[in-house]
Amino acid sequence: xxxxxxxxxxxxxxxxxxxxxxxxxxxxxxxxxxxxxxxxxxxxxxxxxxxxxxxxxxxxxxxxxxxxxxxxxxxxxxxxxxxxxxxxxxxxxxxxxxxxxxxxxxxxxxxxxx
Amino acid sequence: xxxxxxxxxxxxxxxxxxxxxxxxxxxxxxxxxxxxxxxxxxxxxxxxxxxxxxxxxxxxxxxxxxxxxxxxxxxxxxxxxxxxxxxxxxxxxxxxxxxxxxxxxxxxxxx
Numbered sequence: 001x002x003x004x005x006x007x008x009x010x011x012x013x014x015x016x017x018x019x020x021x022x023x024x025x026x027x028x029x030x031x032x033x034x035x036x037x038x039x040x041x042x043x044x045x046x047x048x049x050x051x052x053x054x055x056x057x058x059x060x061x062x063x064x065x066x067x068x069x070x071x072x073x074x075x076x077x078x079x080x081x082x083x084x085x086x087x088x089x090x091x092x093x094x095x096x097x098x099x100x101x102x103x104x105x106x107x108x109x110x111x112x113x114x
Numbered sequence: 115x116x117x118x119x120x121x122x123x124x125x126x127x128x129x130x131x132x133x134x135x136x137x138x139x140x141x142x143x144x145x146x147x148x149x150x151x152x153x154x155x156x157x158x159x160x161x162x163x164x165x166x167x168x169x170x171x172x173x174x175x176x177x178x179x180x181x182x183x184x185x186x187x188x189x190x191x192x193x194x195x196x197x198x199x200x201x202x203x204x205x206x207x208x209x210x211x212x213x214x215x216x217x218x219x220x221x222x223x224x225x
Binding site: 004006032034036043044045046049091093095097099102103104105106107108110 | 152155156157158159160163201207208210211212213214215216217218
């Protein structure tokens with residue numbers, strides 16, 4: 001089956017620094033990549049949608065200059081959290097979409113900003 | 115996407131069948147019923163999907179009522195590893211849009 005590899009699985013960073021999260025589709029081409037975040041005891045909330053080679057579309061309330069998304073190839077998408085603050089601490093999850101496999105999710109990244 | 119309603123939590127004894135209900139009374143004719151689950155601190159995992167016929171795979175069975183207004187996910191022999199939040203999602207297949215996750219059902223499988 002389809003696999004999306006997400007790294008790192010957890011990261012701790014200092015307030016004000018930037019963190020990059022990578023998602024790679026290993027055996028399919030993800031024409032679209034979705035990025036979610038999940039706060040404790042809450043459901044997944046969509047942050048943005050990115051199509052390969054295009055600018056990402058952000059959901060209302062998500063700062064595009066803070067959460068930089070790059071989807072330069074059909075197998076790699078990255079999310080960079082810039083100038084991270086403690087309120088950005090969350091569980092970030094990517095999901096790749098392919099017409100054959102549907103939606104495949106990464107294993108998630110636990111970000112803690114101290 | 116059609117709205118879905120699931121009970122917030124359920125318990126099931128290990129080895130017994132877990133039956134998770136989902137109401138989707140506003141489902142459209144071209145919308146599928148998808149089930150995903152999320153084990154704690156992991157990404158969601160696809161379980162099964164169906165349009166109107168009952169479906170079965172190695173993980174679970176999906177029973178959809180004839181009027182398609184509700185469905186039941188059945189885990190035939192629940193194990194402790196099936197403890198997770200289960201999400202029922204209704205949507206058009208390959209729409210190109212993201213999956214919208216509601217609150218789901220938190221299933222606890224007990225020894």
